[in-house]
Amino acid sequence: MSNNFLNIKSLSVKVDDKLIINNLSLSIGRGEVHAIMGPNGSGKSTLSNVLAGKDGYTIVNGAIDFSGEDLISLEPNERANKGIFLAFQYPVEIPGVTNINFIKTALESNRKYRGLEPIKPGEFLKLIKEKSKILGIPEDRLKRQLNVGFSGGEKKRNEALQLLMLEPSLAILDETDSGLDVDAFKIVADTINSTRNKDNSMLVITHYQRLLERIKPDIVHIFVDGSIVESGGPELANEVESDGYERFGDAK
Amino acid sequence: MQNNLISKNFNHSFLNSESLTEEREKAFLNLKTIGLPNKRVENWKYTDLTSITKGLEFKPGKVDIEILNKDLKGLVVADFEYFIKNKDQYSKPTNYLKDEGVVYLNLSYASDARVIEIRESQSEPIVIKITAKGPGVTFPRLKIDIFPNVEAEVCFVYNGGEGFVNQLTEIHLGKDSGLNLYRVNESSSIHSETFLSYLNLNANLSMVNLSMPKNKSRFQVYNIFLDKHSSTDFKSISIPSNSCHDDFLIQNNHISSNCESNVGMRAILDKGVICSFQALIDIESNILSSKAEQDCKAILLHKEASMNAKPEMKIFNDDVVCKHGTTIGSLDKDQIFYLKSRGLDKKSSENLLLKGIVKNYIPNNSLLNNFLPKAYQ
């Protein structure tokens, strides 16, 4: 496909001399939703971090194209401003920085990069309150320090809130469903699903087929030992759910 | 004893008054025996006061002590006269600090003092500005007496000078009283302050210190828990000017049971800055149910910045809940990545994290917010 939005070609990544991503190729077109399922330790978060631009990874081979641009040479903030958003598996606590100020600063950075006027304070407030309400985030949590003392589920909801506010063109969800209780899970999944449109793509990393029932992927990839071993439709997710990853070469 | 601050005989001409001669002579004798602190004294290992004051001329300097809103109801303010009338109060700090040269130095020559009795709870903070002027040596003495059941806020602001300020500060906290104390140090003098708090039954002292010295500063705090269920909380943010020194010693003397002390130190250190932090916890064997915490976090912004941290616990029984931790280094890489991954550039991410560290102790609604550099407000 020539209109590919994200194009990962023969990517190999090492951490401390250990090969974590092994000759991975993956293409995601505009508006597509891809799911990745794979055993713990197979390198899913490593892939997310590499896409978002985290330091400490050595790219030993391959290339990543994003909207026709070489992604690897870009700083994480440039990637973010160009539309990449990673919902972290383990969001970081930032003491002393209030949640709402942080989200505002992030939104301002994005808008500035895109040549847009700063958002009016009243408008921002209205927007964030509206999105928080959809996600069931109480207003007082917006005034708290970013992720500090948040429960696992609260952190994940907060990641979803940032996603909704920043409206990325490529959202990478790294086990965003883990740590959410049943009700929160439904709200978060459905809300994220509602942001889908023909221009926005998603890479959804999950262990659970139930998430893929709400965010229906176009393609499911099975990820073992740092590369995709099989790709297919939703039936793959069903298979993993009932039989695990054994057939795909993982003994765990 | 080569230092000209003490090499001469007791210099009466240095004083404006002939008051408290006996007390002064006695203090001076002790000063001559003990000498000024130098780095061989364990508690002063990071500030060699003898050598940094060596070049100073021993001549009287000028310091203004101004109390804003001193006409508040329930406030009684006195000056040095108080000690002439209450001789027993003059040397009181030496009951607790028997071999501290800077205390004897202050007692030898102090002539500027303010004594503030806070007899009723206050709804607005009492601001005390201590401003040194020009060169010379000054010995300000402050004593604040919080009456039982009284709640108050006090703010000390230090500025100015080119010489040496050797201050002695005491806070008495009556039964069931509480004081929120703020301190801003922007002094351009060599500043040494010895601070003692005496806490009676169920008294609480909460202190937030914003330290931005423009010279070498030493702040030593001795909290003395005279009675049960008293508590202290000391939070300090250190942002010294380039090439300046900021040295702290905090000693919590748990001499009564059921007392609690917290010490938190944050330092943001730029080029040429040396910051030091000694935190001592002393809990005797017969003292029960104590709680003591201390933690220190320093961010080195420059390769020519350094932090010395030395926590020390002298705990002689098991009935204690005690925590301590120290981290010294650069900003957390995962935090920076998180912020960058949302679109903030490196500089903005670092600034936001530094601001977060400061805001954790000095939030926007704090009295100290206006004293912060713009970037942290």
Ligand SMILES: Nc1ncnc2c1ncn2[C@@H]1O[C@H](COP(=O)(O)OP(=O)(O)O)[C@@H](O)[C@H]1O
């Ligand atoms: N910073 C790191 N340093 C060393 N090893 C790492 C680091 N990050 C990940 N790994 C290792 O890489 C492998 C893949 O980890 P990860 O990407 O987190 O897997 P997953 O998200 O699929 O559970 C694991 O073996 C993990 O221990």
Ligand SMILES: [Mg+2]
């Ligand atoms: Mg993972």
